[in-house]
Amino acid sequence: xxxxxxxxxxxxxxxxxxxxxxxxxxxxxxxxxxxxxxxxxxxxxxxxxxxxxxxxxxxxxxxxxxxxxxxxxxxxxxxxxxxxxxxxxxxxxxxxxxxxxxxxxxxxxxxxxxxxxxxxxxxxxxxxxxxxxxxxxxxxxxxxxxxxxxxxxxxxxxxxxxxxxxxxxxxxxxxxxxxxxxxxxxxxxxxxxxxxxxxxxxxxxxxxxxxxxxxxxxxxxxxxxx
Amino acid sequence: xxxxxxxxxxxxxxxxxxxxxxxxxxxxxxxxxxxxxxxxxxxxxxxxxxxxxxxxxxxxxxxxxxxxxxxxxxxxxxxxxxxxxxxxxxxxxxxxxxxxxxxxxxxxxxxxxxxxxxxxxxxxxxxxxxxxxxxxxxxxxxxxxxxxxxxxxxxxxxxxxxxxxxxxxxxxxxxxxxxxxxxxxxxxxxxxxxxxxxxxxxxxxxxxxxxxxxxxxxxxxx
Numbered sequence: 001x002x003x004x005x006x007x008x009x010x011x012x013x014x015x016x017x018x019x020x021x022x023x024x025x026x027x028x029x030x031x032x033x034x035x036x037x038x039x040x041x042x043x044x045x046x047x048x049x050x051x052x053x054x055x056x057x058x059x060x061x062x063x064x065x066x067x068x069x070x071x072x073x074x075x076x077x078x079x080x081x082x083x084x085x086x087x088x089x090x091x092x093x094x095x096x097x098x099x100x101x102x103x104x105x106x107x108x109x110x111x112x113x114x115x116x117x118x119x120x121x122x123x124x125x126x127x128x129x130x131x132x133x134x135x136x137x138x139x140x141x142x143x144x145x146x147x148x149x150x151x152x153x154x155x156x157x158x159x160x161x162x163x164x165x166x167x168x169x170x171x172x173x174x175x176x177x178x179x180x181x182x183x184x185x186x187x188x189x190x191x192x193x194x195x196x197x198x199x200x201x202x203x204x205x206x207x208x209x210x211x212x213x214x215x216x217x218x219x220x221x222x223x224x225x226x
Numbered sequence: 227x228x229x230x231x232x233x234x235x236x237x238x239x240x241x242x243x244x245x246x247x248x249x250x251x252x253x254x255x256x257x258x259x260x261x262x263x264x265x266x267x268x269x270x271x272x273x274x275x276x277x278x279x280x281x282x283x284x285x286x287x288x289x290x291x292x293x294x295x296x297x298x299x300x301x302x303x304x305x306x307x308x309x310x311x312x313x314x315x316x317x318x319x320x321x322x323x324x325x326x327x328x329x330x331x332x333x334x335x336x337x338x339x340x341x342x343x344x345x346x347x348x349x350x351x352x353x354x355x356x357x358x359x360x361x362x363x364x365x366x367x368x369x370x371x372x373x374x375x376x377x378x379x380x381x382x383x384x385x386x387x388x389x390x391x392x393x394x395x396x397x398x399x400x401x402x403x404x405x406x407x408x409x410x411x412x413x414x415x416x417x418x419x420x421x422x423x424x425x426x427x428x429x430x431x432x433x434x435x436x437x438x439x440x441x442x443x444x445x446x447x448x
Binding site: 033034037038040066068069070072073074076077078079080081082083085086087088089090091093095096099100101 | 276279280283284287288291292295296301302305308309312313316317378379381382385386400401404405425426428429430432433435436439443446447
């Protein structure tokens with residue numbers, strides 16, 4: 001944009017809404033053209049310009065000309081002719097048959113509709129539960145220096161210690177334990193390889209269900225329907 | 227039934243069997259006869275009546291093509307977009323929540339056109355190769371003033387050409403605001419951007435149009 005000079009030279013001290021003083025320069029190139037553009041309404045609707053724009057329009061002939069041009073363009077745009085429609089867009093019976101959702105698409109179409117108010121909260125709930133469960137399962141272990149995989153052995157060993165101390169309150173030996181028969185039963189009941197704790201399994205399952213619901217909704221809503 | 231003033235004003239393009247009183251009463255919409263007519267057609271289409279859907283197509287295809295061809299400045303691509311939009315509308319009839327059918331179809335077309343614009347960014351094509359095509363010219367009545375027709379045609383040609391040279395986002399915002407009459411908030415919701423971004427696109431787009439048309443602004447003045 002070429003900076004042009006206005007018809008007359010002027011300088012106005014201006015207090016804006018935020019309280020700082022803005023000085024309008026005489027050069028049109030320094031004027032806020034976006035502000036002028038913002039004063040152009042839709043079609044014949046005029047927008048009441050803010051005071052700063054009013055000052056610009058009153059004092060700068062270039063700004064006034066810009067405003068008039070933008071207004072003329074806004075008026076011309078809706079009445080500009082467009083190309084004729086090249087063909088008929090009606091659907092044939094074959095189109096309709098092809099487009100009717102079937103099978104999985106039909107199910108997806110059900111959960112993809114905007115009237116479906118169940119799947120999204122469900123997906124959010126499952127995902128949240130899953131993440132929370134994973135956090136509960138992993139964070140305490142991580143804080144104490146053990147990962148998720150370390151938890152079972154830790155739990156197992158502490159359980160063994162508790163069983164041993166319960167079986168021999170006076171500090172008896174392992175032989176004493178065997179006599180009582182309690183230690184064997186408790187030791188047998190402890191799994192050798194318990195696998196991941198149930199809370200982790202449950203959390204992963206929740207995450208999978210939640211993620212699956214989100215993915216299903218996304219697939220169902222894919223396309224121009226948003 | 228077809229003599230009813232409501233139906234006359236609605237001017238259904240093709241009607242094979244007349245609407246029943248129950249159909250007219252069962253639709254809970256405003257008194258706008260056009261909306262009532264559209265909603266009845268949607269309900270019939272949902273029930274599997276292809277003719278009802280095609281009536282909707284016939285009623286809205288001209289307006290939708292005019293909207294899309296302003297956003298996608300290639301007639302063939304615009305045509306494909308409108309066809310895809312109608313396919314999508316048919317597929318998602320169940321998703322229609324009520325309200326204005328025209329707005330619903332507009333929204334589908336706008337989304338499809340924006341998708342096409344994104345593709346065009348990656349694979350640009352020559353915009354409006356048919357600018358010199360006679361089909362751009364408005365139909366002339368027998369008593370039309372030749373000079374006025376020429377000026378109108380020249381204005382349309384100039385502004386349509388300038389529209390192809392601004393960004394797709396600005397073009398979409400300007401078309402939705404100036405041509406389709408949506409307000410800022412509606413455009414923000416349709417295009418998935420903030421209100422400020424919509425305003426900025428419209429204002430910057432207008433300034434860009436004016437800069438492109440600077441040498442030809444005499445066409446639009448006075």
